[in-house]
Amino acid sequence: MCIFNGYIIVNEMGSEGFDSIAIEPMVEIPIDDPECGSGGFMRIVRRMDPVAGPQISVIVICPGKGYKYFDEIPENIGGGRTLVIRVNGYEDLSRIIMKSRSATIMIPEIGLISTPRSAAVDEILTVDGILEKYVDHLEPLCENTENPVKCREVVEWMKRAMKGEESFTLIIDDPTGRSTEISI
Structure with missing residues (x-):
């Protein structure tokens, strides 16, 4: 640009x-x-x-x-939208999501609730790309958290999920209504 x-x-x-x-x-x-x-x-x-x-x-x-x-x-900020994506196997990990900077990501199976930071940006990611971002961010921090054992368990669960070994629900709650699944 x-x-x-x-x-x-x-x-x-x-x-x-x-x-x-x-x-x-x-x-x-x-x-x-x-x-x-x-x-x-x-x-x-x-x-x-x-x-x-x-x-x-x-x-x-x-x-x-x-x-x-x-x-x-x-420009088109409107009513909210919640995407609920059920991931049952490896093939679901390649689903493509346009996640707006305002979206909160949740994975109830592991208690993950991730609210957007001030520096958040709109992103186009696959489901496994979302998991990979959390693994990359959390793994080096686990030893310095309040509960390092639980943190490592969550990271290992995400790694198994990235291989299609865990079923889970990915919830993207977007107050702007802009997050969506993209079909290519």
Whole structure:
């Protein structure tokens, strides 16, 4: 993605199977303060994401300080949605999920409730990819937790689940209603 003459170019022509998407700026605000320096600006634009739908993009560039910031906010925030995915075997692990940054993930069989952090992002993951993220995060922390034995048991359970050896329910509770299962 790049910015050219006030437009956001999401993808180069023909690359990745879809054409470039350029959308006109909605608002551009000059920024001239001690934090950003002179010549900075904030640009707010609309862009269409082929998977997540319409987005509001916020770009802040402070050339004097070398600071750049980019964030996207979904335009279609609506009513909540809860996905309940029953995983009964190895074949279910390859199901593809678009998980919004606002979603809470739960696996009742092991008591997992994972609420989104402030740095959370929208992600496209498989079911086993979700488990792998938790294993990668938890495993190095187990010895420093309140209950290291229980932590190691949960990590081992997740590893077995990633091999299709455990059946479980994956619940994705999304107050924005944007999380969904993707069929490819």
